[in-house]
Amino acid sequence: MTFIIYKVVGSLIAPPGIFFLALLFCTVLAWRKPRKYFLTLLLLFFAFTLYFISTPYGASKVTGPLEDMYSPNLPLEGTKCAILVLSGGSTSDNEGNVVQPGALSIERVFSAVKVAKRIDAPIIFSGGNVYGTDQESEAQIMADCAREMEYSGEIILEEKSRTTKENLLYVSDLLKPSNFESFSDSNFSSSEQPRSLILVTNAFHMRRSILAAEKHIPTIKIFPFPSGRLTEPVYKGFHHLLADGNSLMSSCLGIKEWIGIALYKIR
Structure with missing residues (x-):
């Protein structure tokens, strides 16, 4: 009591x-x-x-x-795909220098690395220097984090976006056939477009991200892969x-x- x-x-x-x-x-x-x-x-x-x-x-x-809308979903084995990770913020050291992804972003990076190691797909990190006050883009910071997690596969950066809409808008440009030379060692060829994207973001953010993807990348099938919840799905007591x-x-x-x-x- x-x-x-x-x-x-x-x-x-x-x-x-x-x-x-x-x-x-x-x-x-x-x-x-x-x-x-x-x-x-x-x-x-x-x-x-x-x-x-x-x-x-x-x-x-x-x-x-929002978090109950999607469960982790992956394309069939052998499907040409990439993993798209949307940025979710970063944290700074005592001097104000951005040094690592924030808690939400780390969850996303961890999930993406786990999937990439399983299916051997390249990871696209999407996120710019949102307010123009940092030395590195959020995409680069997430990529560095993925390397710290011992991911050795291909990483592709989209470093201009500041919002969820821009994440998908700029990634749609990145995936145009004329830009496929960026995918040097991935499972893409210069003549074909990826058939699917595994979209990684936190569960609460997934629905809006899917809507943006359907609008800006309508020709590519999206597979949602929510990286974690903010809320408890069941009541567990007075607390x-x-x-x-x-x-x-x-x-x-x-x-x-x-x-x-x-x-x-x-x-």
Whole structure:
């Protein structure tokens, strides 16, 4: 019982739990005479919405459906294919120099290397210098990470993209027959286009990535290979009802993806 109290109190005195309590306090003030009914209801709505999306259970309802859409899928043996890895951020050292992929990107690189070693396919890393403030592109940083994981196969870099849309747009240019000389030692020849792409990104990001691929690379079959989840697929106990920053981040990433998917649908 002491442990449960410790966890509950801990979740409420640190963000985002403390923000929930602050909104409840503002709700009480709004309810005092003269009572502001609309403001009270609005504050209550924001307070409990914030708390809900800040819990593992809430994140599983917001972002979980995105992560359930696709399972890892590979083309038939012998199919000419490449593995496309979309960048997911990077981290810096104490001097601000970008030195390695971020957590999301590392998951993607690991999954890609694992698949590439199994089926002997080249890896395309896609990601530029997003804000123009770093010395290397995210694609190069992921490639360096793949080498650290002892991947010795062919690596192809797409280093101009800054968004998911640009990832697929620039990769579509890379895959044009006139650019096939880039694939020097891969399982492509100068006269044929790859029949499929194994698309590697995190599960929550896969649906929007598939939509972008279908729009910009319609002639190539896409095989989704989600690299990992942010949310728990099943309820495991009371701790899934406690607010924490990671769950809030997962929910925010999911909300961003749902908005992006909606924009793809209406364009």
